[in-house]
Amino acid sequence: MTRSLVQALQDFQPGLPLAVAYSGGADSMALLLACAEKWPGQVSAIHIHHGLQAAADDFESHCREVCARLGVPLQVLRVDARHAPGQSPEEAARSARYAALRQGAEAAQPPIRHIALAQHADDQAETLLLALSRGAGLPGLSAMPAQWERDGIHYYRPLLEVSGAALRESLRARGISWIEDPSNADEQYTRNRIRARLLPALEAAFPHFRDTFARSAAHAAQAQRLLDELAAEDLVRVGVPPQIARLQELSRARLANVLRHWLRSTHATAPSAAQLEELLDQLAACTTRGHRIHLKVGAGHVERQGQVLTWYNP
Incomplete structure (x- = not known):
């Protein structure tokens, strides 16, 4: 069964100080608020200004207001997320985002080595469906890891067992607002079509699909780890x-x-x-x-x- 925000945060034990990647949307709003309340004075926020749409300045203003109200330090980093020929817009934005997160973490005083991201159970299901639609192998079918390390920074996704609806409900119950990114409704992007069309159908046909999808992704990840171990042994041999x-x-x-x-x-x-x-x-x-x-x-x-x-x- 998917978990509540409270349950997920009980088991989340990152290193401190911790930065939260904060877009201003409901998911990162719920994560930032929960982390700031659990570790007061130990949490900061990093907002990535992609500059890809007119509303980006409004997103930044909203994030500044929220962080000022919470007493959470905020870094705003502007990136050029335009994609190169042959590169998908999503991949370009993702690459720019991680480069900026690393830059922000290293610029902090003291430097930050732990960053929390707000992807949740619906995002995980979308990622698995995207991988299936592209004929991906085990790395793609493993979907998103709950935590990993890159360039000396530890990244965490503590909400992967929490549904998007549960996150929004937790904010509504406290009367907390968030911003909606209008690009999330643009169905020219495959992920948005999956979110708008497939997830509601899966919810109706298989109410526990988030749990079963997550279990399949975990099996794929375990199998990939075994293949990686075998490959490392074979590489020594060849x-x-x-x-x-x-x-x-x-x-x-x-x-x-x-x-x-x-x-x-x-x-x-x-x-x-x-x-x-x-x-x-x-x-x-x-x-x-x-x-x-x-x-x-x-x-x-x-x-x-x-x-x-x-x-x-x-």
Whole structure:
């Protein structure tokens, strides 16, 4: 069963001081208020001004008013969230947002190493449905982790077992207002169509879908951790850069697994499904000294150099 805000915050024990990513919407409003009340004087807020819509200045004003009333320090950081050719608007905004959160955390005095994000159970279900719609593998089906570390900063999502409706109800019960982002109603974005059309249908047909979806995502995450452990062992065996002869000793499934791990862990890139299949075929065919491998993979190219594979970004 999904949990209440109070239940979720009882089990939330982050490091302090803590920053809350605060947009001014209901979800982050509920999280900021709960954290500020639980750890008075230890919580600050970071507001990301994306500059993508006319209402952005109003969002900032609202956040400043709320934080002043709560006595919570606020940083407002402006980012350029415009997307590059071939990049999705959502990915561009997400990348800009995390870069800004890191900047804000490092600029704080003392520096902040713990940040709470307000994604909730509905967001988790949407993420899983998005992954399914795109034919994602286990990393995508694992949806959003409850906590992780990146660049020395610990991120937390303490509300993943709380529904969006429960968060809004907790605010209404206290007479607390929030702002609605008009872009959330724009159904040109797949996530918004899922929210507007699919979640109500799932609620009617499967009232506990948030719980079962979360359980499936947890199973996928556990399976991915096992694959990561196997890939790390195999990467030690094949070497860095990987030796072609040792790669060819692996089954096709293990070969795909270790190649993904090598590209991600060593070069911070990921192959598409088609690129990985072509690389597997090329490795299987690489039986002579003169066989050439030069393929577009991820953000760069994989190339054969003598007895090993290398990756470079031209």
